[in-house]
Structures are given as C-alpha cells and as structure tokens.
Amino acid sequence: MEIFERARLDAYFTKIAADFVPDEKTAAFLVTHLLPERPSFVRAVAAMTALKAVLPKPKSISPAARREVEHTTAVDTLTRELFTDPDTALDYLESRAAGEEMTCLLDVGGYFAPTLETVHSRFTGRLAGVIEDTENGHRRYEDLDKLPCPVISVARSPLKDPEDFLVGQSVVFSTEAVMRGRGDILHGRPALVIGFGKLGSSIARLLHAKGVQVTVFDIDPVRRTQALSQGFTVARDREAALTGAGLVLCATGAVSLRGEDFAHLRNGTYIATVTSSEDELDLAGLPDVYTRTQVGDHVTRYQTTGHYFYLANGGNAVNFIHGASVGPFIFLVQAEILAAIRILTRGDLAPGIHEVPAADRAAIAATWLNYFNR
Known part of the structure; x- marks a missing residue:
C-alpha cells in the first residue's frame, strides 16, 4: 500500500471512529485477518475501545502487519481450542481484562461461541456482547440454545455484499492460478460448487462466465431453486x-466434504475452499492409506492405490495465497463493525442476534464514497 493510500485509509477510519464514538469506553478483544492493510482498522478499534489484544486468524497473518500492530497492542495466538474449554477461555480473558466494567468481543468465525454462556456468567467483568463478521460465525451463535448477551452480526449486511462478491472472484482467480502452476486449466474440467450462498453463487457465476460447466449442490432447497433459475445444473445427489x-x-462455511466423500472424487480432481480446512473439510476422516505429497506451489496430492486428488493451499482458503484482496470494499464492513461497538456499549440490547440500523449503514456508505469513489 502506497503512503498516500495508507494516509487516506487512516483518515477514513478516523472519520468513522469520530462519527460513532461510544458514550462509554469498553475493553475489547479483536479476532481478525491480520492482512497488510489491517493495522489501520486495528488502530480505529483501539481509538474507540481499550483494546486488550488482537487475535489474528492463524492462516492469514502478514508478518509486517503483525510487527506494526505489536508496537501498540498485544497480539496473542488464536486457536479454536482456546475458546472451546470454559476454564481455558475464562482464564485467558481474565488475564487480559479482569474486572472490566464492559468488554466487547469482536469475532470472525464464531470463536467465542462454544463457551460464551460460561464466560458471560463467570467473568469478573461485564461482557457487553459480541460482534460477528462472517456467515459461518453467525450460524455458530444462532445455533446456541440460548444467547446470554447481545450478538451484533454484520454477516448479512448489504454493506457486505460487495465484499462477498469480490471474495468469490478472488477464489476463482487463485484456484485457476494454482491449477495453471501445474500445467492444468479450468476449461474442460466440470466444476462442482458446494454451497450457493453469497460466495458460492459468485464463484459459480464467474466460472460459468469463463466457459466452465458448473453444477451446484446445496442442502437448502430454496438455494437450489435459485441456482436452477440462474441456469446452473443442480445436483440431486x-x-x-x-x-x-x-x-x-x-x-x-460448514463441513462440505467428510472422510467418506473423498473416495467418490474422480482421479485428478482439484479441491479448493473459501474458508479454513477445519470448517470445510473433514481431512481427519480420510483413510490413513492416503499418502500426502507436495507436488507444486500450494498443491498437495492425496494418493492411494488407484486413486488420487489434489488439495489447494492445504485445504485453507485458496484466495489467501494471493492476499485475498477485495480492494477498499472491505472497509465498508469494518466501519460497520466500528458502528456496532457504539451500539453494544449503550447496554440496551436484549440477548439475541441484532444488526446495525439502516441509517448507520447509509452514513457509512456515504463516508466511504467520499473517500474511495474519486
């Protein structure tokens, strides 16, 4: 990022933080993809909260961004296990924010969901709530029997639509690049897109535009009808x-392929995902008879007698190979997360899933246009 681009981004986030400054200061923990442009967002979160720690997603950490953030904020190691065991989760939060009058958890992927009820009831401070960024995380909170606190989700916000569309484009770009790196191409290779949500539909449309024969599979019958109406073949089985x-x-955003599914793949099939392998692929369920061999940049061949397939980027989000950039559109969603901080600190939301008001989204969009539509 050029110096003038960084300066514009910092000015944008300074404006957003000023527009949505909370009435009260809250402690905060931030789960995020620590990508090259992300320090500007981290600084905005730190300006609006007492930011106790940044927890970067393990597969998406820029060393330079991490070093920059570490100058001012603690950067801790994030694992699913950290927030799976109630005692471990509580010990961690207490070590950073014991007795805080108000604490917000800024999440990407539902990391805090498994132990949220215990943490909420036993934390020595007061947990104001959670802000969730992704559809996968939204579902994790939605699936809890009872939410003990408010969860503000931006996963289904209209401001996220441009990001979702462009992530789909970046997934196809990176998948094609990985294949071409081995001398293979998309054309002549029928594609199956599992999941026809915002990302899956974007992927399917771009593959189709590139002349690829696309089949869609989704467990949701409504999405199957949507795919069919857009001209895609929809798999019944x-x-x-x-x-x-x-x-x-x-x-x-859930398990797409279980251990027994891999045996049905035809020889030489490529597999790529839009999120982490722990979410999309049950690689642990794959029979031990498969050997794993690195056969190219970011490509692993899984092989047993008479059968083999290729896995891109170890099963993790394939677009992160090339930085997963979606341009300045990501800053719309990050601004909405900042607006959600102010809403949580008001303390007037009931437990349950909430969204940022339309008026706040409109204000964010107007500010974004002033800075990035030039």
Whole structure:
C-alpha cells in the first residue's frame, strides 16, 4: 500500500471512529485477518475501545502487519481450542481484562461461541456482547440454545455484499492460478460448487462466465431453486455430483466434504475452499492409506492405490495465497463493525442476534464514497 493510500485509509477510519464514538469506553478483544492493510482498522478499534489484544486468524497473518500492530497492542495466538474449554477461555480473558466494567468481543468465525454462556456468567467483568463478521460465525451463535448477551452480526449486511462478491472472484482467480502452476486449466474440467450462498453463487457465476460447466449442490432447497433459475445444473445427489466433477469448490462455511466423500472424487480432481480446512473439510476422516505429497506451489496430492486428488493451499482458503484482496470494499464492513461497538456499549440490547440500523449503514456508505469513489 502506497503512503498516500495508507494516509487516506487512516483518515477514513478516523472519520468513522469520530462519527460513532461510544458514550462509554469498553475493553475489547479483536479476532481478525491480520492482512497488510489491517493495522489501520486495528488502530480505529483501539481509538474507540481499550483494546486488550488482537487475535489474528492463524492462516492469514502478514508478518509486517503483525510487527506494526505489536508496537501498540498485544497480539496473542488464536486457536479454536482456546475458546472451546470454559476454564481455558475464562482464564485467558481474565488475564487480559479482569474486572472490566464492559468488554466487547469482536469475532470472525464464531470463536467465542462454544463457551460464551460460561464466560458471560463467570467473568469478573461485564461482557457487553459480541460482534460477528462472517456467515459461518453467525450460524455458530444462532445455533446456541440460548444467547446470554447481545450478538451484533454484520454477516448479512448489504454493506457486505460487495465484499462477498469480490471474495468469490478472488477464489476463482487463485484456484485457476494454482491449477495453471501445474500445467492444468479450468476449461474442460466440470466444476462442482458446494454451497450457493453469497460466495458460492459468485464463484459459480464467474466460472460459468469463463466457459466452465458448473453444477451446484446445496442442502437448502430454496438455494437450489435459485441456482436452477440462474441456469446452473443442480445436483440431486451429492455422491454422483462428486463423481462427475474435475474441480470442487467448497463454500458452505460448514463441513462440505467428510472422510467418506473423498473416495467418490474422480482421479485428478482439484479441491479448493473459501474458508479454513477445519470448517470445510473433514481431512481427519480420510483413510490413513492416503499418502500426502507436495507436488507444486500450494498443491498437495492425496494418493492411494488407484486413486488420487489434489488439495489447494492445504485445504485453507485458496484466495489467501494471493492476499485475498477485495480492494477498499472491505472497509465498508469494518466501519460497520466500528458502528456496532457504539451500539453494544449503550447496554440496551436484549440477548439475541441484532444488526446495525439502516441509517448507520447509509452514513457509512456515504463516508466511504467520499473517500474511495474519486
């Protein structure tokens, strides 16, 4: 990022932080993809809160961004296990924010969900609530029997639509680049897109525009009708769809392929995902008879007698190979997260899932246009 671009981004976030300054200061923990442009967002969170720690997603850490953030904020190691065990989660939060009058958890992927009820009831401070960025995380909180505090989700915000569309584009770009690196191409290789949400539909449309034969599989009948109306072949049977595919793109935010599914793949199939392997792929369920061999940049061959397939980027989000950039549109969603901080600190939301008001979204969009539509 050029110096003038960084200066514009910092000015944008300074404006957003001023527009949505909370009435009360809250402690905060921030889970984030620590990508090259992310320090500006981190600084904005720190300006609006007492930021106790940044917890970067393990597969998306820029060393330079980490070093920059570490100058002013603690950067801790993030794992699913950290917030799976109630005692471990509580010990961690107490070590950073014991007795805080108000604490917000800024999440990407539902990390805090498994132990949220215990943490809320036993934390020596007061947990104001959670802000969640992703559809996968939204579902994790939605699936809890009872939410003990407010969760503000930006996952389904209209301001996230441009990001979701462009992430889909970046997934196809990186998948094609990985294949070309081995001398393979998209054309002539039927593709199966598992999941027809915002990301999956974007992926399917771009593949189709590139002349690829696309089949869609989704467990939601409504999404299957949407895919059919857009001209895609819709698989009735996932097993048969896997057998016919030469490229499988997983975009569900849940487990797309279980251990027994891999045996149905035809030889030489490529698999790529839009999120982490722990969310999309049950690689642990794959029979031990498969050997794993690195056969190119970011490509692993899984092979057993008479069968083999290729996995891109170790099963993690394929677009992170090339930085997963979606341009300045990501700053719309980050601004909405900042607006959500102010809403949580008011303390008037009931437990449950909430969203940022439309008026706040409009104000964010207007500010964004002033800075980035030049």
